[in-house]
Amino acid sequence: MSNQDVADAYHRLYYDSRVWMDITWLGTRIQKLPLDLWIYQEILHEDRPDVIVETGTMHGGSALFLASMCELLDQGRVVTIDVTADPERPPHPRITYLEGRSSVDPGLLEDLRRTLHPRDRVMVILDSDHSRSHVLAELRAYAPLVTPGQHLIVEDTNVNGHPVLPEFGPGPMEALGDFLAERDDFAIDDRCERLFVTFNPRGFLLRTR
Numbered sequence: 001m002s003n004q005d006v007a008d009a010y011h012r013l014y015y016d017s018r019v020w021m022d023i024t025w026l027g028t029r030i031q032k033l034p035l036d037l038w039i040y041q042e043i044l045h046e047d048r049p050d051v052i053v054e055t056g057t058m059h060g061g062s063a064l065f066l067a068s069m070c071e072l073l074d075q076g077r078v079v080t081i082d083v084t085a086d087p088e089r090p091p092h093p094r095i096t097y098l099e100g101r102s103s104v105d106p107g108l109l110e111d112l113r114r115t116l117h118p119r120d121r122v123m124v125i126l127d128s129d130h131s132r133s134h135v136l137a138e139l140r141a142y143a144p145l146v147t148p149g150q151h152l153i154v155e156d157t158n159v160n161g162h163p164v165l166p167e168f169g170p171g172p173m174e175a176l177g178d179f180l181a182e183r184d185d186f187a188i189d190d191r192c193e194r195l196f197v198t199f200n201p202r203g204f205l206l207r208t209r
Helices: 004-016 036-049 060-072 106-115 132-145 172-183
Strands: 053-057 077-082 095-099 123-127 151-154 187-189 204-207
Touching: 004 151, 036 060, 036 095, 053 132, 060 077, 060 095, 095 106, 095 172, 106 132, 123 132, 132 151, 132 172, 132 187, 172 187
Parallel strands: 053 077, 053 123, 077 095, 123 151
Antiparallel strands: 151 204, 187 204
16 A cells, blocks of 8 residues: 555544544634644744634634634734634634624625734634535635735535545635645645645645746
8 A cells, every 4th residue: 555545544534533623722613623733833933923814613623722822922813704603612812703694705705804904814614514615715805815925725625535524525625725736826825735635735825926
């Protein structure tokens, strides 16, 4: 078996076990691959974003993780967006919750832009509705917010057989292919996949200009 075969076999084993659904950060469910969280802290340390925009809040665990990293770095804040409101999401002085509207709602996008300062270094993580059409709409809406030298991360590109959930249908990976065919100012950052397994294959993009 090749290294990729071994990595894919472990990926499917871990994903299908659904143990990732019970992973927590400081007591809040985060539903991530721990290897990806390690890469996220490397990105934050290297890029030093002023604002991290996250779509898809769920329980708030990933927003709390990102805010915790910002606290350690003494820099950055998190704006996290979800179609549902949940008063049980964890409070943190570095987290702003934008709730109750779709991530591609024009009014929400305008509200988001108003929270950004012209000199902010902005990073974006997309993790809401995983249908191809929605992810592509998010990519088109949020890519302009990403500052050159910062990352745009498309999460869960592993579904639809890449290598998990082959029955899912076109999703984030396919939307990513459409997006990269439209513009040339983002490049796949292969360094972020050097731990062999990621829920976001090809999904770590770096804005080059």
